[in-house]
Amino acid sequence: MQTTNSHTLFNQAKQYIPGGVNSPVRAFRAVGGNPLFIKSAKGAYLYDEDGNSYIELINSWGPMVLGHAHELIENAVKEAVSSSLSFGAPTRKEVEMAELIVSMVPSVEKVRMVNSGTEACMSAIRLARGYTGREKIIKFEGCYHGHGDSFLIAAGSGAITMGVPDSPGVTKGVANDTLTAPYNDLEAVQTLIEANPKNIAAIIIEPVAGNMGLVLPKNGFLEVLRDLCTQHGILLIFDEVMTGFRLAKGGVQERFDIMPDLTTLGKIIGGGMPVGAYGGKKEIMDFVSPAGPVYQAGTLSGNPIAMSAGLAMLRHLNTQPEVYSQLESIGGKLVAGFKENLKKLGLNYTINHIGSMFSIFFTDQEVYDFETAKSSDTVLFGKYFQAMLKRGVYLAPSQYESLFLSTALTDEHIEKIVHANYESLEEILVK
Numbered sequence: 001m002q003t004t005n006s007h008t009l010f011n012q013a014k015q016y017i018p019g020g021v022n023s024p025v026r027a028f029r030a031v032g033g034n035p036l037f038i039k040s041a042k043g044a045y046l047y048d049e050d051g052n053s054y055i056e057l058i059n060s061w062g063p064m065v066l067g068h069a070h071e072l073i074e075n076a077v078k079e080a081v082s083s084s085l086s087f088g089a090p091t092r093k094e095v096e097m098a099e100l101i102v103s104m105v106p107s108v109e110k111v112r113m114v115n116s117g118t119e120a121c122m123s124a125i126r127l128a129r130g131y132t133g134r135e136k137i138i139k140f141e142g143c144y145h146g147h148g149d150s151f152l153i154a155a156g157s158g159a160i161t162m163g164v165p166d167s168p169g170v171t172k173g174v175a176n177d178t179l180t181a182p183y184n185d186l187e188a189v190q191t192l193i194e195a196n197p198k199n200i201a202a203i204i205i206e207p208v209a210g211n212m213g214l215v216l217p218k219n220g221f222l223e224v225l226r227d228l229c230t231q232h233g234i235l236l237i238f239d240e241v242m243t244g245f246r247l248a249k250g251g252v253q254e255r256f257d258i259m260p261d262l263t264t265l266g267k268i269i270g271g272g273m274p275v276g277a278y279g280g281k282k283e284i285m286d287f288v289s290p291a292g293p294v295y296q297a298g299t300l301s302g303n304p305i306a307m308s309a310g311l312a313m314l315r316h317l318n319t320q321p322e323v324y325s326q327l328e329s330i331g332g333k334l335v336a337g338f339k340e341n342l343k344k345l346g347l348n349y350t351i352n353h354i355g356s357m358f359s360i361f362f363t364d365q366e367v368y369d370f371e372t373a374k375s376s377d378t379v380l381f382g383k384y385f386q387a388m389l390k391r392g393v394y395l396a397p398s399q400y401e402s403l404f405l406s407t408a409l410t411d412e413h414i415e416k417i418v419h420a421n422y423e424s425l426e427e428i429l430v431k
């Protein structure tokens, strides 16, 4: 595989951009080698600057649920561009977008658009604090809610991949206001609540966690969390930036029928454009400025191009329920193929899976929280990543990420990926 152009670009990039990338995991630090510079993408494929093609299993970290450059979204963006790029004034599309989100996400009665998942989570936390008059929040170890200061404590995703789950630059004051518990550990949550009576504003959680690899909530975990929040006047925030519109039309809350007070959204909601949103119960959302006192704003928030892309995506998902059965089927077939491979090779690595998200952990332990996720052999993961890449399959370049599937994957692609998985496992173990 010739990757000279990517190497040249990376060397050039390192002179002008910290680490050569605009988001850390992209640098391939955890898996070795140089990152590929991507020139274009279509359907199930990515094309790099050297003309190599790869079957996509990340899909821009989630948004491309219909595959790359889907014509519905492309056309919507092209049409919107002809009416100018941004007005900084209200538009019809924002109303349509808000109405659609409210109709699709069960617990959301009002919603505010922002430009990223980070912004959505930062704003939701501020709102929770403003609404409850309390200061502390609880987050779970290994969950990632963007790079807002409050969340860079025991953070997953790129933060753990780069070895900085607790980032320098976050003040002690902020750190003290972020309490952490292991994922799936109700006792730990209860202890934190008891130790901080009437001072916890919110519990924020990825209801299916994708940022320490994929980790599922145990039976009853989210239900009890919901009850604890109600009992103690704490707002429950579901971060559905990854899972929203992916694991069901209405996200995990619809799939498991558990209603949070606030929800954060991103990725698919923008169809590939930079978009996030937070929403929830009317009485809470009406605390946001200018309806209420909690300030939050954005020059480009709700801009017409992003709204057009997102609307095209969400309208399609809303009217074509077969997308979800397709995603379930693709995920099911791939994971069955991978499990069969492990069996044939006599390996007992752990695969966590739900719908169109899954992760292989290079450990024989059950993975249900950050500690168990960290039992995975990350050196072996790096070798596996490179072996798959060599065979034309593009994975997330870190053990601590989920894979995201798209409806562009055909049975033929699935067969190729499963075959690449077999050969890659064999290569990294035998040699």
Ligand code: PMP
Pocket: 061, 116, 117, 118, 119, 121, 144, 145, 146, 147, 157, 206, 210, 211, 239, 240, 241, 242, 266, 267, 276
């Ligand atoms: N929350 C979750 C669950 C995420 O996975 C991410 C990003 N991967 C974010 C928040 C932050 O979103 P963004 O990168 O758009 O700021």
